[in-house]
Amino acid sequence: MTLSGNPSGAPLEPDTRIDPGGSQPTPVLTVRDLRVGTAHTEILHGLNLTINGGERVGLIGESGSGKSITCLSAMGLLPDNLSTGGSIRLAGIEENLLEMPEAALAPLRGSRMSMVFQEPMTALNPLQRVGRQVAEVIDIHGHGQSHQSSSARAVELLDSVGIPDPGRAAQAFPHQLSGGQRQRVMLAMAMANTPDLLFADEPTTALDVTVQAQVLELMRRQVREAGSSLLFITHDLAIVAEICERVLIMRHGELVEQGPIDRVFSDPQHPYTKALLAASGLEVNPSTGRLVTLADLTAGPVVDPQPGSEGEAAPRDPADRPERTPFRIHESLPDGHQGTIVFNRAPASSGLAPAMVQVTELTRTYLRPGRGLKGPTKVPALRGVSFDVREGQHFGIVGESGCGKSTLLRMLTGLERDGSGSVQIGGREVVGQRERNLRWLRQEVQIVFQDPMGSLDPRMRVEDIVTESLIGVPRSERRERAQKILLDVDLPADAVDRYPHEFSGGQRQRIAIARALVNSPRILVADEAVSALDVSVRAQVLNLLSDLVDAYGLTLLFVSHDLHVVRHVCDTVAVMKAGRIIECGPTDEVYDSPQHPYTASLIRAVPTLQVA
């Protein structure tokens, strides 16, 4: 057994290997005619792929395309109820990995090939110290001489993945580390025995953009230094552009296109690749002013999109936005500023009617229960947030996880009663009111939630879901209105009698939008409304949302961690950090010339489709 793919002594410069004119590359992993299926359906239909030594390959596909299954097949980690066919060969191993017994396969995992999972919290043992978990990987494969030496090596490894104070971190439990640090630990474990091949299955999807950028950089460096090959699985094309050299596009269990990144991204051959690129770049069709969707491109010529209810959903012209909302002031919180700035508020002298939503000094502090004799600790979620949203404005709120945007949204919609400050909607106070005094609010403000799986009751028919907010309306009329609103969101009227599980993710989000719009609210709040959707569906739902917001004349509050989406949807954006708004202004201005350094770093960290 030779480490042919991993000359760990003198790593070849990886870049020379993919050079077609250079020396013949050595394949590390060869997959031939891989078929995976259940007793009833085939999930992978004869997959062929080769990964060469030191090569970084991206595997792209939407949910259900079979990309994770591919990776699990190679690791021998498929669920038992799936049957396999074809062959997977690892350099230096004679046998087909698919036919090897578990006992022969286990020593390869973690030493010749290893894997980083999407959710580091569940992939780490919550009851074992991090250092021990890393040392265990070394011990299992017999590389550690003694308990002490492997523990010392574990600290070294933690240091190499950039964890501050690795000695102390080794003594920590996973929940005491941040998400980014946990993923670094996972990477340290995966790279502990310098594997020939590293599988990374959506390793940064659960991370914030700035952390994601750091982890990606680290991963690229680690893989390059160890001379390992990388198979990076993701649904995000921009990430692949950052980290990989070659890309494989997968759809419905088949590879539809593969090639070097710059070729595939600049000159895609397969219509699906083209559509995917357009959709993930949120490209706008110049003739209609709408986002390019998968359907547009795969169906050939662009058909006139279905208009809204009465066809008043005219193509959106970004130029007409400033007229609608004349006062959009670009401001940011100066460094060390402790006072309050009311963002986006028109001066009293302007003679405009007061804003639709006026948020003043909103503060919310959670109490984290103490342990033992220690009293509860205060965790500030919102630290004095003030801003205005004018009627018809498309107001975006961006920020990383834990910045307080969800709390802000819950207080704004009266779903959380504790906390201080004031939220006035149409001149009426929301904060501190009893539920029965908020009936008016439930008519005026509606919410679209992030996860269409969780926000639709699985045991309710669509008719009942959609018309939930129609209180005291007779049954026949409810049905009629449900059918009408479903047509508005491009779903068939007969969907009323079906249950949520019969619909795809995008369709479910349409149902959620229909539910929000059925009683004609004035304000629509979207909480990460497209974050759980696939790229191709995302564009469609965003198109629909813009159409409906225009058709119904809604004021939109769009909360998201995805700066890209916010830029497309919103005319005004507020950036949140640690419970405060630090910058707010017209979207284009904020994105093009951010005033606050945090905003600048946030925008820089967003992966782009441009190949580096």
Add this chain to the structure above:
Amino acid sequence: MSAPTSSEPTSTARPPAAAAATAPARRGGRLNAMLITGAVMVGVVVLICIVSFLWTPMSPVATDPIDRLQAGSAAHWLGTDGLGRDVTSQLIVGSRIPLLVGVVAVLIALLLGVPWGILAGMAGRPGQWCMRWNDIVQAFPPLLLAVVFAAVFGASTWSAMLALGIGFAPGFARVTRSGTIQVMSREYAVAARAAGRGPLFTAIHHVVPNIRSIVIVQATVTFALAVLSEAALSFLGLGTPAPTPSWGRMLQEAQAYIYNRPTLILWPGVAIAWTVLAFNLLGDGLRDQLDPRMKERR
């Protein structure tokens, strides 16, 4: 959150028991068998109970001192007891009381426990106080409660049913509360609030349908417990008074003849064991069938 790739294909193509002979498929097959076996066994008991109203080989209460303690024969299939009553007929008619007590006790427990659990689950902090009351009731074993009731109100089928119903209610409350908390943490419950719906609407339209399966399972398992408890009470003479036949009292009466005619103990014992096993199997089978987590594992 964005791409649950691995779960989607496997879940859409969840293999029924007919999958290839891999380990999980075998396990799936056995789980299904548990449900079917339980259902068939329960069906047999229920059928016997129905038949008892239409026909019995002999009168279950007619005594015949000359033919007492007989072995099985063409006239008396399972023999006769100490008073010369036909054991077969007693066994058949004896199924009525356990089933009646089971149904009514479970219904009482359901009606008390489920609303209480939903209340506790939806009320937040006050809900925890609801659960402390629950703990107090749960501190009294149902059987003890039944003994107390029999002492206070006199031994009857009703006192037994009422006491067992009250005694089993905290179990339902507990299961219901945890299910309710789960439902209330889902976004559709928040969406109902955002739609302006009150707690009553949420309880009826969101909570109840979504906790239905766990409550059904709890009911089945409690039913088995109720049957067992009824047998114990009748054995102690604190349940249904004579001459109405019940398996528990048959056991108690057979005690005197344990050395002359041990089979007199055997038959009611088998009947009780059969019924309890039947409902336990049905409960376990239902749980595996209805619990989505178990489904995923298969």
